[in-house]
Amino acid sequence: MTAPDFDRIIDRRGTHCSKWDDMQSAYGVSPDDGLAMWVADMDFAPPAAVQAVVQAQADHGVYGYPGANPAYLQAIRWWMDHRHGWQIDPDWILTCAGLVNGVALTLDACTKPGDGVIVMSPVYHAFARVIAAAGRDLVELPLALSDGQYRMDWPAWEGMLKGHERLLILCSPHNPGGRIWSPEELAEVASFCQRHDLILVSDDIHCDLVLPGSPRHHMIATVAPQITDRLITLTAATKTFNIAGAHIGNAIIADPDLRARFKAALMARGISPGMLGMDMVAAAYSPEGAAWVDALMTYLDGNRRIFDQGVNAIPGLASMPLQATYLSWVDFAGTGMTMAEVTARVEQTARIAANHGPTFGRGGDSFLRFNIATPRTRVTEAVARLQAAFADLQ
DSSP, X not given: OOOOOTTOOOOOTXXXXXXXXXXXXXXSOOTTTOEEEOSSOOSSOOOHHHHHHHHXXXXXXOOOOOOOOHHHXXXXXXXXXXXXXXXXXXXXXXXXXXXXXXXXXXXXXXXXXXXXXXXXXXXXXXXXXXXXXXXXXXXXXXXXXETTEEXXXXXXXXXXXXXXXXXXXXXXXXXXXXXXXXXXXXXXXXXXHHHTTOEEEEEOTTTTOBOTTSOOOOOHHHHOGGGGGGEEEEEOHHXXXXXXXXXXXXXXXOSHHHHHXXXXXXXXXXXXXXXXXXXXXXXXXXXXXXHHHHHHHHHHHHHHHHHHHXXXXXXXXXXXXXXXXXXXXXXXXXXXXXXXHHHHIIIIISOEEEEEGGGGOTTOTTXXXXXXXXXXXXXXXXXXXXXXXXXXXX
């Protein structure tokens, strides 16, 4: 495999790219001189094998309805086995239009309006949006912050349930905190769901984005097989290989009854995968794709070190230690500033678009989330801009 060039600047402006073309309207930061560090996709080209299948489809020139694609299913099976030690049956795989769509389908299949849906907050903001849109009740269990990292707070959580909860969404690894949950923590999640008769949705979209030196990520099915009858695992190649525009993800469901419920929701909405997306996933989930991911994580680790060192040198700022994902979660509480003052400095002075912490729910009030999956020159520039914007604190 030719070594990927993650340092190459790819100009995404003017390509209908949400991350770059929408940051003016979202944050008042112009793409002409701003840095887009909000939307969770990468500024890197995918592996050459993925580009090759896209080119082959273009060369073929006919874009008709796709049929069965066993290579796609077998690629997912191979990846889960070789990268995560999880043996799955291709029949367990149901394809949806990405992970957020998978969450929405699960809400339709397994809950009814007014039911409680549990999240561990702060957490990926799309969960709350979809739960509200579905007419379900968002139940936030706040993560405890200890030694600079998030912990599950079971003693506190047991007393916070209302009795109408039917489903829990686990973000594993955690977004935005970047935590990899230990096997012991995952086993406790499983026990909690059994005790309270909850369907468990495990969003593992960041499972491949583990930084060097971090603990191993475990799929919850491998450490708590006793919850197979209530488990829906959501995965996707899109986050790992920067092909989110393909809008394709997987619900992996071992239990036949639960799988039938999800499939019925899928079919009722006429959702089926696109031809190009399936071919891209099949190409990505391969030995070449695995080597690309290994190179990616080494590169992102370098970005993380530069970003954390520079940000943590600013008095009052603290970047949460990142074990997985490429999303740095920075706490500005130590500055003593209001978040309006913080965001003004980040957006107007430093000209950086970063996600606002309150959108991630309880516990996010003093944070911003920065996407560091971009060429290193931009990460270095972002650090310099932040240090200049908060120079009076130094």
